[in-house]
Amino acid sequence: MRNSNEGHVRGQRGITGLETAIILIAFVVVAAVFAFTVLSTGIFSTERSKETVYAGLQAARSSLEPRGSMIAYKAALSGNDTIFKVSLVVANATEGDPVDLTPPYTANDTGDDPDQATSNEYKTVISYNDQLQFLPDVPWTVAWLGNNPGTDNLLERGETAEITVWLLKLATLADTASVYTNTEDTRGLYGILAAGNRLTVNDRFTLEIKPPTGAALIMQRYVPARLDAVMDLK
Numbered sequence: 001m002r003n004s005n006e007g008h009v010r011g012q013r014g015i016t017g018l019e020t021a022i023i024l025i026a027f028v029v030v031a032a033v034f035a036f037t038v039l040s041t042g043i044f045s046t047e048r049s050k051e052t053v054y055a056g057l058q059a060a061r062s063s064l065e066p067r068g069s070m071i072a073y074k075a076a077l078s079g080n081d082t083i084f085k086v087s088l089v090v091a092n093a094t095e096g097d098p099v100d101l102t103p104p105y106t107a108n109d110t111g112d113d114p115d116q117a118t119s120n121e122y123k124t125v126i127s128y129n130d131q132l133q134f135l136p137d138v139p140w141t142v143a144w145l146g147n148n149p150g151t152d153n154l155l156e157r158g159e160t161a162e163i164t165v166w167l168l169k170l171a172t173l174a175d176t177a178s179v180y181t182n183t184e185d186t187r188g189l190y191g192i193l194a195a196g197n198r199l200t201v202n203d204r205f206t207l208e209i210k211p212p213t214g215a216a217l218i219m220q221r222y223v224p225a226r227l228d229a230v231m232d233l234k
Contacts, residue, residue: 086233087163097213102122144162
């Protein structure tokens with residue numbers, strides 16, 4: 001007697017072991033490629049994040065910080081008292097990487113300060129602004145306090161330096177006609193305030209010290225209502 005299901009059994013087709021293996025291998029390859037892509041993207045993102053963190057640490061390690069007050073010095077010009085220089089002491093923030101404080105000018109107390117330095121290679125830039133003007137690159141000198149760094153002019157851990165920003169040239173303090181203006185000098189600095197824009201009583205001004213790397217040190221001060229020969233601008 002013939003089985004009625006025999007024809008149906010002969011007509012059916014199944015999946016062989018080889019075909020199953022091929023399908024599994026395909027799934028494994030696709031999964032591996034996808035995993036590699038995800039892993040590579042994650043590693044790339046991690047590396048970029050690490051670079052960003054390191055850049056932030058580098059900026060913080062290279063910054064300056066003030067040590068003490070800002071001191072202002074008065075000059076009398078034909079009865080019009082003004083400030084001709086300000087000085088402040090700085091140190092290396094967080095005792096990080098050295099900061100290049102090679103100055104564009106020097107001072108030797110001979111009556112014609114500031115004097116143009118021999119070298120033109122200075123990297124730290126100081127800008128000045130008040131209600132009337134912005135000077136992007138003003139003359140400044142440096143004096144080292146305590147530990148002497150030698151001749152490299154690098155502010156390193158444990159060292160302090162006094163930066164003096166010159167708003168007027170010392171030799172011209174008694175002669176209003178020969179006071180420097182805020183035009184570019186032979187070094188390329190704009191420096192020294194114009195006669196009509198001098199820093200005087202009740203004025204507000206801002207100094208921004210920008211080292212070659214790291215964050216800038218920004219200091220804003222008010223001039224008191226009366227000018228003394230030497231003033232502590234806290």
